[in-house]
Amino acid sequence: MAEVKPEELKMIKESKLYYPDSEKVKKSVLGSMDAFNALLRRSWEDPEGFWADVASDLYWIKPWEKVMEGKMPYFKFFVGGVTNPCYNLIDRHLEQGADNKLALIWEGEDYQTKFYTYRMLYSEVCKFANVLKDFGLQKGDRVAIFLPNLAETVVAVLACYRLGVLFNTVFSGFSVRALRDRLINYEPQVIVTADGGYRRGREVPLKSKVDEAIEGMESIQAVVVVKRTGSEINMKEGRDYWWHELMAKARLECPPEAMEANEPGLVFYTSGTTGKPKGIVHSSVAFVVNNYIYAKFHMDHHPNDMFWCTADIGWLTMHIWGIVGALSNGVTTIFYEGALDYPRPDRFYQIIDKYRVNKLFTAPTAIRMLMRYGESWMETYDISCLDVLSVVGEPFNPEAWHWAYEKLGQKRMYINNTWGQTETAGCPLAGAAWVTPMKPGSCGIQFLGAQLDVVDEDGKPVPPETPGNLIITRPIPMMVRTLWREPERYIREYFSQVEGCYFTNDAAIKDRDGHYWVTGRIDDVFNVAGHRLSTMEMESAIIECEGVAEAAVIGVPDPIKGLIPVAFVTLRQGYEAGSEMEQAIKHKVIENIGKIAVPGTIYFTPVMPKTPSGKIMRRLLKEIVVGGEIKGDITGLEDIGTVEQVKAIVAAKKTQG
Template sequence: MDGNVDVKRGERVVRPPPSPGEGSRLGDWETAYARYREDPEGFWAAVAGELEWFRPWDRVREWRHPYARWFVNGALNITHNCLDRHASGDHRNKVALIWRGEEEGDEQVLTYRQLHREVMRFANALKNLGVGKGDTVCIYMPLVPEQIVAMLACARIGAVHSIVFGGFGASALHARIRDAKAKIIVTADVGYRRGKRVALKTIVDEAVVNAPSVERIIVLRRTRPELELYSELEVDYEECMAAADAFCPPEVMDAEDPLFILYTSGTTGTPKGIVHTCGGYMVGAYYTSQYVFDMRENDVYWCTADPGWITGHSYIVYGPLAAGATVLITETVPDHPDPGVWWRIIEDFGVTIFYTAPTAIRMFMKFGEEWPKRSSLDSLRLIGSVGEPLNPEAFEWYYRVIGGSACPVLDTWWQTETGMHMITTLAGEPMKPGFAGRPIPGVAADVVDREGNPVQPGVGGLLVITEPWPAMMRAVHNNDERYRQYWTTVNGYYTAGDLAVKDEDGYIMVLGRADDIIIVAGHNLGTAEVESALVSHEAVAEAAVIGIPDALKGQAVKAFVILRLGHAPSEKLKSDLVYHVRMSIGPIAMPSAIEFVESLPKTRSGKIMRRVLKAQEMGIDPGDISTLEE
């Protein structure tokens, strides 16, 4: 294919590699994928062999549908691979972590040796508070180096970490603390967002009421004068560090020991606690960081996510550090103090790999090209997106304006449950705006009908993963039935819950959710969680929420509300309900629109048919409504 032309296929552009010969180290996709298909277990064993194990595995994979074990009886510690093997070698003085705060000049740099020492000291601090292997530690912090230190310290001693995004409110935090039975909470007095303080400690104070598992709250005090600690539960982060020994050997972990629980919104009931284990997750996160991102020795890598989401777990912390990368993190938001702040950061630190969300890209499009043009983005060699489908218009702008029409664009599809990238277009392969790409080598994916039969190119269907992979979740915490549903809904395949379409080349376009998940700015919200928050208001008898298109966020929340007797619709009540949801769940869940209604479309069994509401909202045919009560 001529590298200087674009080829049209329908309305989709096929872009040849912008830099022939500089593609992924996996080689071309066809060859690499064929190598995987010839010997899947040998493929993954070779990847795992690039890491260090305390005891080799007996078998690569044990699959008893729907339960998997990977690297059976292998022993390891993920922090040994993220820290020790770099800190004790030639990379000991290589920069591991660069942090920039919101305030001018507020920066911190940690080499691998320094990060290693910080992690060992905090690991001992946790031990001093009685934390041991298998205990759960809840981390509710802003994006500061101490958050990453806390994560790694838990993994160091075999404690299970449960990170809760700092944008969640007290009710959401409380539910996650109780479900995980967290023994320790690590938090900060405040986070900073758009120049304002976010009082995280105040939210924790409310969230720990009626949370009997909590024994201690460790508080990183960032403000001056320091916040006073009153409760017998509360201890100071720096004082804990000062009292701890500097050396902490890594706990020997079985490959199938749990590493973390991460809660993701479900369509019913409480959020789901997705459980990932030490061995397979490490291999998957390392492999995709090293080879999908094509990590090189002098890269400066920046993922703009937060460790409160799976993207931050896999592609800020565990994957890049296992690959020995220099990782940039920042507390800054993309439009404060102005919409040029992120581009200045790329110029200041010479960022080479940039990984962000389609929501951010669309926001930058709104601000215009003048802001990125004020900074030099010549250091970039690879740009990516994550969280939701990257629409063709955003792809084109991102590729041209940010990538200078020279950087491969990695539009990645994966989930909290998958733990690692599953579908994308490898660097150097032709890119198709709107299509995430093909399954990466190591992943078997397809688009099928409800019976599990592959659909023809151009026909919509369900996106499924047909074979297990190392970084797959092992359980839904305290809910085996929900875990089994992932693997038993369609023909024994892992059902992702997304609708998709495949073209004649095997490229997959993800169309959106097939269930009642709303993706707002890349954040998964369960309809049930938002509806529960609304119904907890004294004026609300019943509520249903749907996702509606939003030019900036991808989707926004619209709520349909039935009021209790004695309450009348008003603009004031709408504002009250929006605020109520904000305080219950967090800003990301706030409805952008509320409509007061007399009734909701339901099945005869009482299930709300949200797709009918969505069809009415979009002005389209709702399809089969034979089960509708009226």
Template sequence: MLTTPAARASENGALTAKPSPPAAVASHARIRSLEDYHEAYRKSVEDPDAFWAEVAEPFTWRRKWNKVRGGAFSPEGSSTWFEGAKLNITENCLDRHLAARGNKLAIIWEPNDPKERHLRLTYRELYNEVCKFSNVLHNLGVEKGDRVCLYMPMIPQLAIAVLACARIGAIHSVIFAGFSATAIADRVNDAEAAFVITADGLNRGAKQIPVKRVVDEALEHCPSVRKVLVIEHLGWPVHMHEGRDVWYHEEVKEAGKTCTAEEMDAEDPLFILYTSGSTGKPKGVVHSTAGYMVWADYTFRNVFQVEENDVYWCTADVGWVTGHSYLLYGPLLAGATTLMFEGVPTYPDAGRFWQVCDKHSVTIFYTAPTAIRSLMAAPLDNVLSYSLDSLRVLGSVGEPINEEAWYWYYQHVGKERCPVVDTWWQTETGGIMVSALAGITPSKPAHAGLPLPGVQPVLLTQEGQEIEGNDQEGYLALKAAWPGVIRTTYGDHERARQMYFAPYPGYYFTGDGARRDENGLYRIIGRVDDVINVSGHRFGTAEIENAINQNPHVVESAVVGYPHDVKGQGIYAYVICHQGEGSTEAERNHLEASIIETVVAEIGKIAKPDKIQIVSGLPKTRSGKIMRRILRKVAEGETGNLGDTTTLLDPQVVDEIIAGRK
């Protein structure tokens, strides 16, 4: 008989969850007890077709599927789910809820400034707004299959616009409204987008940012764009490019109030989301319609143990995958109330998150370790001033949460009564892969926990051999497909194949290292490739190096990650400048400021280096390869264990780098 990970964990004495009330009816779609988890996991492995067919059954389908799964982890790196099915995801997010939940709150919007009024949209109101926005897009010429890029503030119109694109069959690509004009242009051009949606400006804490101006700069280099739809948010005067730019509030006057949803194939792309990789060019991760829908809904319901009257708050921006899956699609598919926040956790003070929780009686709170660590640094009164009595589940996302932050979160925010779900997943997985299920499955500080049903993680050696047993460490891979798996990278499927499926044939390679503890619980221990996880957002070292190298003072650079108390990982840049530059402290300060300015212009503030060290050379092999292992150890302060440096082209450069370490 197949034993589940939870069964093995409980047998070995892992931290077990508190007993949950028995469910009236055990169901694949909803796990209510540890026994339910055992059964669901067993069936998901033994008969995945039957398992996922049952999970998918309750959705609204125009036409049912011919085949549940196809091509799982083939050498071509392809996977299909629910082949032959026809549907529209917005009918499942909106239309099917109208009869029973039409007057239920769908979205609560909390503005940046607590003195401003919040906004509430019921499911019926959201449906009406999405239909009107869909008709505006239709009237502008947007058709099924067109790519639409969105660069917007965290306002209700962003959620509405995303859903409107999905309703008419356009492929949305949200770009975080903090990226530079250059980064926007790269993404718009890669997607060959014909349409862009933006706003006049945005609020972010004490700052106001002219997003339309940034878009205008980007579109000087984007010949594919035909129309720009502008949302009035701050009331700022902006330049409107004649024949291209239009105001939404003017266009919507002519828009109808109903819009029939476009029929989509199960494997039609739903969205493209750009993420950094180990090369300099951002990659467009493509997710399909049906598989992503089923996975987002299933994981949302079970990880957070959502109930009908919950008020759920995911603090992520929609520009990241967490905002896609667990601010918009997951909650709306489940008929939940989701809170959308325009601001930042420290404005106007470090109690803002907790003030919002009390104001809206938030029951489920999902945020990033970076935010938690930044709030830990503030006086504890910022938390203790609020009751937080409504909270019942806490979540963590974006990077592994350290034990100190876990305990602070559990004790001071959750009052030692709220389970903490430390979720591990990636943009490419579409949804949560490894996590405790709140109050149901075993949990342990700083450990993601057990795999969800349908997820089969393995640890591999560098050579690709599976590592059996507990208390082991290796490369984390997945040996069976799940509905939310990445379908391709837009316009370059070979890149997806080489990155995820070619390294270890028959597996999806996550790029992460992991440890399976003595009880079978998984702990993610960091990237094994040239990717830095900054505040939960991944940046390829090559992408940052390419930006630094645009600076006219720079000859060459090498970037590595290092442990950072707040961000998880910081960016440490080693930079070679032209001969004679940077010889004095004043010159070095000027160069560092100039380099940061270049990175911000090329990528955005979120990618600016935390430390820049001006060096005369880099540790290279005789073939010219930079020894990043050495640079990483120096950045981490582990200078006493650099290994053999005698094979380097110039071993003395290492001594210089150590002496100049910041």
């Protein structure tokens, strides 16, 4: 169980509720706190009736026979109900006369822009769906998408939804090795990529990475390439095709594929506790139903909203909020390609002012970055349009919360700090914008239909204000259904710890107001700037470096990124520590995973604190780096003297700066 510092517990106990402005409450989707509280109670006491009402807002080809069936780990929602996800994200709005309403705005890092109405987006999606059909793809087949935040990325995702083709988006910043590992496990038939992308003014090669990653892969039938940078790339005849050439010949209409609510729709890879990425399988239709209602209330979505999710398409956050949550609610969604502070720290404010963004979804890391730059960068822009800010990805410290509330929002903005995982899809801990009271730093309450608890090591509930393990005791439609080709691991990873419950591997505290505070991970996975990384995945990369005998990676607090990786490395005999070895290690991590996983600091140590069985006690390493002292139990160490040796090495490096 993750340790909670006394000052953190004191802060939680003394936290106060911030009640939303009464006039804003009246203008919210539900119009009153009482109405939302009644809906919340119904969702817990009558979940079948609640979910039936939610699903009835959407279009169905065939109604469901049963709302809920089974329990964790095997459960279903809207059993027998048939519809199509893409139809509910686009066609449904066209039927209501939204043809000329703006659906998607794309802005590149180089200031290029594209605009799509719902009718225009419909046409592009139908054309690319026909492209995929012409490759022979049908329901249940697989597409991998290795693209940055382009308009074509949204089109590709929606086309897969339209055909019932499973899709997987891979973060475009990943290395060839990380991409290949995922593709080998997933075995896609078609890959969608680009010649390159832009990041901080530099061109990022994408097609060349794909060429290397798919070498020898027999499942690949075609690679579709978006022309973004215009750079010269290798195009293999009979396998590689230009997006624009295929689209120019594609048919304008494509009927949506009928899908049962629980059929798989997307496979999303996330770092696992064993280091091997896990393929999280989500349903298609049930995923849409759940995130439709969650986004509506988390963001207080109204038809004329201008919504911006700053996440990369390689993270599920963008799918939940920027695509499904936004389009199911019929709002305008913004896709931005580049870094939020490039070419200057005011790019973030520039976009908000330019498009009059009133609903914003980002990561605490982004807020802390803006804090670091200071308020002067926002002074030349009118960002008074901001109405709701929601965040997810890592703990949102109260200092950053107050800065966002007072400086970014001028005390006129609702802040919704949420909690969710790739496995949970949306956020079962959150507030309802402009309805529920806020608490700086808390993740809000257990949301509509969700039931969570905080338990001890034996799975028994702990009293309020007591640290414990966060579990989910009742399934919701959008939750993970299995792991891709690893059904046994699905049970072992999530359901072997507390019978009948989903084990989040997060530590949490529930306060006396019913607000939850997620305090950190209890396994070896942690978030770096909102990106979930496995310590074992990073350690494996470091050990591949010539001369490295052993490695241990921990996550330590960082004022901007929340956590950053720090590595302890033991070298083989005959190899020397120094800047050359540090660079070799960092290069190997970039090669295997990507720049996001590069250690902020590398400590070379001849010893590691270990148990008699040889397990490295990473908890002690973290205590040494963060506090300089060991407060936890060390009786389980094989050699207590190793602690002092490591402490001296850390202190010496810190002294050197």
